[in-house]
Structure formats: structure tokens, C-alpha cells
Amino acid sequence: MRQKAPRIGGPSASERANVKKKNRDLKEECIREGLKIIAKDGIGKLSLREVARRLGVSHQAPYKHFASRDHILAVIVARSFDAFARHLDRHPKTDDPDADMGKMGQAYLEYARRHALEYGLMFNTPLPDGRKHPEMMANAKHAFALLCDALRRKALQRGGALDDEAVMLDALFIWSGLHGLASIAASSTVDTLGIAPPILARSPMHLLRRFSQAMDTPE
Amino acid sequence: MRQKAPRIGGPSASERANVKKKNRDLKEECIREGLKIIAKDGIGKLSLREVARRLGVSHQAPYKHFASRDHILAVIVARSFDAFARHLDRHPKTDDPDADMGKMGQAYLEYARRHALEYGLMFNTPLPDGRKHPEMMANAKHAFALLCDALRRKALQRGGALDDEAVMLDALFIWSGLHGLASIAASSTVDTLGIAPPILARSPMHLLRRFSQAMDTPE
DNA sequence: GCCGAAATGTTGACACTGACAACCTGACAG
DNA sequence: CTGTCAGGTTGTCAGTGTCAACATTTCGGC
DSSP, rough: OOOOOSSSOOOOHHHTTSSSSSOOOOHHHHHHHHHHHHHHOOGGGOOOOHHHHHSSSOHHHHGGGOHHHHHHHHHHHHHHHHHHHHTTSSSOOSOOHHHHHHHHHHHHHHHHHHHHHHHHHHHOOOOTTTTOHHHGGGTTTTTHHHHHHHHHHHHTTOOOOOOOHHHHHHHHHHHHHHHEEEEEEETHHHHHOOOOOOHHHHHHHHHHHHHHHHHHHHO | OOOOOOOSSSSSSSHHHTTSTTOOOHHHHHHHHHHHHHHOGGGGGOHHHHHHHHHOOOOTGGGTTTTHHHHHHHHHHHHHHHHHHHHHHSSSOOSSSHHHHHHHHHHHHOOOOOHHHHHHHHHOOSSSTTTTOOGTTTTTTTTHHHHHHHHHHHHHOOHHHOOOOHHHHHHHHHHHHHHHHHHHHHSTTHHTOOOOOOHHHHHHOOOOOOHHHHHSOOO
16 A cells, blocks of 8 residues: 555554564553553543554554453453452451451552552542443452451451441441542542641551541440 | 524524523533533533533533533532532531531531432542632532531640641541542442442441541540 | 624534444464 | 454544634623
């Protein structure tokens, strides 16, 4: 076909042809580039055409790996939930459910602080429909499930009947606090609320201490 | 100019001309219609062209009232923050800071439950740049400020020095829990976590009780 | 009452997007 | 060697946001 002159913007067709099919994983490159776009300009700027341009392929090439824009977004979010779940699972269960929850709480807030973008994507973003993308939500419940498990183990250690409703209510209480503080750390809410960095730095330990105080009060 | 035949879709130019300029507030109509679109199809589907079609005006008419799509979104979010602030201000301050915080907590969670869409817009949505739209964030801090105020009054009643850092840390603790639970109520997270409606219904009182327990433990 | 300015509509145009269709090329299995 | 498949390509269409220029209505000053 006619050799096109290189255009302003992305590489020309001839330049793209020089990128070998072999030795490349375009699907993974699209995911990485997509996350870069989101990180820099926000989710609204995620565009498969822009991803294609940056990777030196045609505008349709990403659509051979992702059915739609929502599909690549679902993969990015699923990867975030998976990484989050693995991060929380680093601490093995011990015989001390309180210590387990303390460690899990720290891990939760640490993940949100270190991976603010991914945390924001999981929880503070309108996501593609979970029913159309069930794999995206496969690990979404993991943190909450770990909390429920630890609270059950704690209740059983205390003896008495296992009150599942009480477990759920306390899991909600703890998860809400963790999620609320994590959301602050993962977004510009910290600036909105005018919280000084030393305060934010101390808030995880303060939150966990208040959790202990609340949970140690008999009902 | 030539009379156009009515087109499939929105009203034709001739039909639109029949809508008098008098007796209409197109700006407010755009805001209401925009919120309807967001409520039904999500923020990604907010489109000024669609707003214009539904209101029977040309695609450019909304742009005479809003500089851009982000500007109408900023107004919608600002209105939500304002309404939220007014809702929280309904309860007057008393001599009992604990009771004040309890009432405010209930009002907070009630707003999120009754106005899930607006709550989600304020906190779980990528917003236009707050620096470009400072009026959007004018009331964003109100809830947190009320908490700080009540905690200061409580500390002063107890006597002793006013530790502003302790006040901020506890305000963060309480706000995080309120925001976390409100976010659950205002989004599909409740389905994600698999929380039964009776549990969710009881969770506000449970959260507030746990707050009291945590706060009544001397440090 | 007239006139100019402002407000707020209109039509038209452009660059960009998402996604569909059809075609092309290289790899691979039989 | 041939057919199929994977994964590229070019082209197209419908829609969007936003800019420009023009038109109409309203309003204030004289």
C-alpha cells in the first residue's frame, strides 16, 4: 500500500510495521498503558485510541484483546482487587484474632496509602456493571471476609453462642472505619478536609487503637 | 429560514421555537435533567447534547449557561454538598457534645441512605478539578468541621488542655466510620459485601454505639 | 420610541471517541 | 499446500464536546 508520511502524533503505518508481532504481549501493554493514562489524567481520559497510539498500533488493535473500553477497565480493577487480596493475605492467621485484625488493619491502610490509584479505582470510581463483569468483583469481598472470619474466631474463643449478626455488625463497623480512612488517604479528600500530614500519618494507629477500645467494651 | 420537517429523536427547530424564552429557566432545567441522566445511567452518560435534546433546545444552548460539561457537573456536586451541610445543620448545638455528635451521626447516615445518588456523587466519583471549581468544594468540609467542633467542646467540658491533634485524630476516626458506612449504603458495595438488609438497617445504631464505647475509654 | 448592548438562543463545523465491518498477514495444523 | 485462526490493518459511522458566527429577544439609557 502507499507509504504514508509520518503524521504528527502517533507513529506512521510504516513505523508501526517495524514493531514485530513476535516478542510482544499487546494485551498486557494495553493494560499497563491504560493504567498510566488513568494515573496521570483520571479515568475519564482512558481511551483505547490513545492506548493504541502510545503503543504504536492501529486504533483497532486493542479491540482484538478487549471487547470494549469497559472490558479493559474491568481487567484493571480486577487486578487491583487481586493485588489487594494478596497484600492482606501476607499475614498468616494466628491464635490471636485481635492481633490478626490489628495486622490486617495496618495492611489495609498501608495498601491504600501505597496504591492510592488502585484503591481509588476499586472503591471511589463508577465501575463497569459488576453483573456484566463478575470476574472484576471476584476478590472484592476479600477484606470484609477476613474481618468476619477473625471476628468469628474471636467470638468462639470467648465461648458462648456464635451470633452471626453481631459478627456482621462489627465487621461493618471495622470495615467502614478502614475504608473511610483509606478513602481519605487515596483521594484528595485529605486536602479537602485540611488534614496535616503528621495527623494523617498517625491516624492509622489511632484508628486501630479506637477499634480495640470499642471492641473490648462488653455488650 | 426553511421550515424543517420534525426529525426522529428530539423536537425539530420549529417545535423548539414554540417554547417561549419567557417563563423558563433553562439553566435550572439543565441541572435537573442532568441529574436525571446521572441517576438513571451513571455519570459517564451525562451529556449536554442529550440534556439539550430532552429540553427541546439546540445542542449549544446549555453552553450559554455552563462553560463546559465539567461546569454543570461542578454545580450539581456543589448543590449536593450544600444540601448535605443544611441537613447536618438541622440539629442545633446543645450543652451535650456527645448527644450532638450522636444526632449528627444519625443525620449523616440518614442523608446517605435517602440521597444515595448525591452522596455517591460527592464522594465516590471522580470530580472535576477542585482547584478549577472551588465553589464546588465550598461546603465539602462541613461535616468534618462539625465533628471537630463537637469534639473540641467535649474536651473543653472535661477541662484540661485543648489538644488539637487529639481532636483531629478522633474527628478522623469518627468521620472515617461514618463515611465508610455511608459509602456502603450509597453504592452497590452492600451487594458486593453480601450484607442482608436487616443488618444494614441496624448498622447505623451499632456504629454510633461503638463510637461511644471507643470515645468513653480514657486515653 | 429608538438604539445599542447583553443575554441567550440558533446553525454549522471540527476533532475526537467507541465500536463495527471487512480485509490482510503470519503462524500453525493437517 | 491449504485452510483456519489470531491478531493486526484501514475504513466508516454515530455520537460527543466545544468553538465560531449569526439571529432573536430582552433590557437599559437617552
